[in-house]
Amino acid sequence: MSCAHEAGIRPTTFGVLRLPRTVVVGASQRFAVAGIAAEIGSNVLVCTDPRVAASEELQELVRTLEGQNLTVRVFGETEAELPVPGIIACVEELKGQDIDVIIGFGGGSCMDMAKVVSVLLTHGGVPSDYYGEFKVPGPVKPVIALPTTAGTGSEATAIAVVSDPGLGMKMGISSPHIIPFASVCDPELTYSCPPSLTAATGADTFVHLIESFTAITRNPTPTLASERVFVGRNVLTNSLALDGIRLVGRSLATAYKDPDNVEARGDMMLAALYGGIVLSNAGTAAAHAIQYPVGALTHTPHGVGVGLLLPYVVRHNFSAIIPQLGQIAEALGRDIKGMDARDAAVAGVEAIDEVIAAIELPSTLAELGVKENDLARIAELSLNSKRLIDNNPLPLNLAAVGSIVQAAFAGDRTIR
Numbered sequence: 001m002s003c004a005h006e007a008g009i010r011p012t013t014f015g016v017l018r019l020p021r022t023v024v025v026g027a028s029q030r031f032a033v034a035g036i037a038a039e040i041g042s043n044v045l046v047c048t049d050p051r052v053a054a055s056e057e058l059q060e061l062v063r064t065l066e067g068q069n070l071t072v073r074v075f076g077e078t079e080a081e082l083p084v085p086g087i088i089a090c091v092e093e094l095k096g097q098d099i100d101v102i103i104g105f106g107g108g109s110c111m112d113m114a115k116v117v118s119v120l121l122t123h124g125g126v127p128s129d130y131y132g133e134f135k136v137p138g139p140v141k142p143v144i145a146l147p148t149t150a151g152t153g154s155e156a157t158a159i160a161v162v163s164d165p166g167l168g169m170k171m172g173i174s175s176p177h178i179i180p181f182a183s184v185c186d187p188e189l190t191y192s193c194p195p196s197l198t199a200a201t202g203a204d205t206f207v208h209l210i211e212s213f214t215a216i217t218r219n220p221t222p223t224l225a226s227e228r229v230f231v232g233r234n235v236l237t238n239s240l241a242l243d244g245i246r247l248v249g250r251s252l253a254t255a256y257k258d259p260d261n262v263e264a265r266g267d268m269m270l271a272a273l274y275g276g277i278v279l280s281n282a283g284t285a286a287a288h289a290i291q292y293p294v295g296a297l298t299h300t301p302h303g304v305g306v307g308l309l310l311p312y313v314v315r316h317n318f319s320a321i322i323p324q325l326g327q328i329a330e331a332l333g334r335d336i337k338g339m340d341a342r343d344a345a346v347a348g349v350e351a352i353d354e355v356i357a358a359i360e361l362p363s364t365l366a367e368l369g370v371k372e373n374d375l376a377r378i379a380e381l382s383l384n385s386k387r388l389i390d391n392n393p394l395p396l397n398l399a400a401v402g403s404i405v406q407a408a409f410a411g412d413r414t415i416r
């Protein structure tokens with residue numbers, strides 16, 4: 001099964017790849033940030049959270065920035081999952097300040113904070129003015145993303161996710177203008193992640209890669225790239241997604257069980273970056289749509305929710321993604337030689353289950369505290385994430401989402 005065509009996947013030459021202008025990956029590369037910042041500005045804001053704000057790494061960063069004669073301000077109060085009031089408080093605090101470069105230093109919450117602050121400092125208003133796709137009217141102040149988890153991939157994405165308490169759910173701002181100017185991915189910054197965080201963030205990466213690789217294939221009209229931020233499966237993201245899946249298969253369980261394993265941490269940082277690139281161009285689908293209301297109800301970390309849901313989503317989508325599942329089986333180290341396409345796809349589903357089981361996530365919605373009478377509401381609210389629902393390889397209506405949610409509640413792993 002050497003190429004998509006032989007695998008029976010409809011061949012297309014269509015591709016979209018929107019990327020940061022500079023991507024630097026490798027151990028100790030966090031020291032490259034100051035040089036990159038100095039090329040583009042002189043007044044730097046670092047958006048980070050209380051953990052990083054108290055760390056030696058933050059002091060190191062500030063020293064190297066100041067060493068480049070840059071003026072540095074640190075906002076160290078970013079809250080996990082990025083509630084909107086905290087973003088507004090940060091922007092209020094910055095009123096009247098000259099800021100020309102913003103560094104997002106931390107997990108996805110801090111990188112997304114940097115993106116949203118950049119939008120608000122450039123174009124004014126409040127986060128809700130920009131919810132949805134293509135609502136950011138033009139370029140924004142450059143953001144440098146420095147992730148400490150592996151991860152959300154936010155370092156490479158055209159999206160920022162906020163928690164809106166008024167709406168009771170997470171909302172996305174999606175625009176090519178908010179892709180970071182530069183991403184610096186230094187796996188040493190992830191060595192301090194405890195196993196539970198490694199599992200949650202690694203699951204997030206895995207779901208980005210799998211959902212993007214199995215996303216819908218759209219008719220490649222000349223307006224597709226300007227009509228949608230997330231265009232579906234395409235030739236420019238497929239090989240990166242498979243490479244990322246291979247890295248996760250090789251290293252997620254090791255990074256979880258042996259946090260000091262340098263090779264596994266390096267693999268996962270790279271996989272997270274690939275996950276960000278593919279999600280930002282191809283887009284994710286049902287697992288992400290369903291996680292939004294599940295997360296709002298249970299306050300489960302994003303990665304735990306999407307990781308738990310993935311085995312149920314791939315089973316539901318099975319008939320539409322048989323060739324892709326065969327390729328996933330191979331990328332996850334299964335020998336599928338001699339198997340027919342269906343058996344190879346079943347091997348792919350089982351290999352996905354194994355990756356998730358190895359990091360010991362809860363395996364049903366019931367284990368998260370969801371009650372049977374919550375299921376209808378979860379299904380209904382999932383449909384609100386239209387861009388994600390539209391990106392699923394099989395069309396999804398209320399009944400279809402309801403059946404995935406029911407299966408995930410009851411632990412029913414029947415292949416549809």
Ligand SMILES: NC(=O)c1ccc[n+]([C@@H]2O[C@H](COP(=O)([O-])OP(=O)(O)OC[C@H]3O[C@@H](n4cnc5c(N)ncnc54)[C@H](O)[C@@H]3O)[C@@H](O)[C@H]2O)c1
Nearest residue numbers: 051080081107108109148149152154157159160161192193
């Ligand atoms: N923009 C995107 O493309 C995108 C994609 C997926 C998810 N997200 C969003 O990202 C957020 C989640 O980000 P996250 O999972 O990286 O976690 P996070 O940034 O919310 O951080 C979670 C916790 O982990 C801690 N932490 C981070 N790095 C650490 C380290 N190296 N060692 C020890 N502790 C560390 C933080 O201090 C915090 O307490 C959510 O809001 C999610 O919706 C965004």
